[in-house]
């Protein structure tokens with residue numbers, strides 16, 4: 648276990664990371680001692696726990712997950728791509744277990760299938776064979792609607808190339824998932840409170856001074872922070888991060904790593920992080936390697 652703590656992991660503008668769920672819920676008021684108290688309450692109330700879990704999850708599975716049990720599990724995943732007549736085999740039987748509260752790094756050479764695996768875990772794509780389980784529920788064969796709902800409420804995804812919407816500001820990009828979750832009328836009704844939540848989260852990742860900047864007006868590290876905030880605004884149970892430091896210089900990348908570590912430590916956020924950087928991977932709790940389409944302990 649190699650937990651890293653930093654007084655200011657989000658860089659020069661970044662505050663210390665107060666417990667995330669309290670911040671996201673309570674908006675700007677969630678700083679300082681009051682925030683810490685709220686977080687403990689939130690984490691232990693039945694309502695708080697149910698909020699981040701599929702409604703149909705059996706109770707014993709939920710208890711296992713909250714006690715450090717297996718939160719996400721892949722069994723025998725296989726995936727080929729088809730390019731004209733050619734078949735490109737990528738995953739050839741991936742088995743993987745992610746435990747509640749851990750920060751897991753997945754390493755592997757370029758083209759080994761890391762992004763493919765993460766997209767399958769995030770239900771953005773379906774495996775050809777195998778199963779994916781989340782919180783005791785099988786999710787790879789869920790309907791499109793169920794998968795959309797799962798992604799919108801329980802899984803946070805950071806893409807390899809950010810995928811921020813170019814016409815929206817940092818604040819609007821972070822608000823976008825909430826517009827989808829709430830729907831137009833509910834969002835309009837709660838807009839003020841939701842905007843405060845988004846602002847508080849952007850503060851948390853050190854972007855409080857860039858709320859109105861569009862992606863082209865932000866640095867790579869700032870875009871990455873905005874993408875992290877967008878992934879976290881719906882209070883996911885797990886964050887799937889594809890090369891979160893991949894496009895950044897070493898120092899900026901280390902700042903993002905420390906931010907992820909703080910979110911993991913202080914908000915008990917489970918994180919699966921794909922990286923090709925061994926220095927970054929070495930800071931995870933556990934490292935697995937993707938080689939020849941299979942995952943092995945590193």
Ligand SMILES: Nc1ncnc2c1ncn2[C@@H]1O[C@H](COP(=O)(O)OP(=O)(O)OP(=O)(O)O)[C@@H](O)[C@H]1O
Nearest residue numbers: 728729730735737756757758759760761762763764
């Ligand atoms: N849509 C697609 N059609 C055909 N082949 C694809 C497709 N997407 C990915 N591939 C191939 O699958 C393999 C795995 O791709 P993937 O993006 O998962 O690799 P990666 O490990 O994430 O690589 P990197 O470290 O460069 O991001 C690569 O050889 C890639 O060319």
Ligand SMILES: [Mg+2]
Nearest residue numbers: 761762763807
């Ligand atoms: Mg990739």
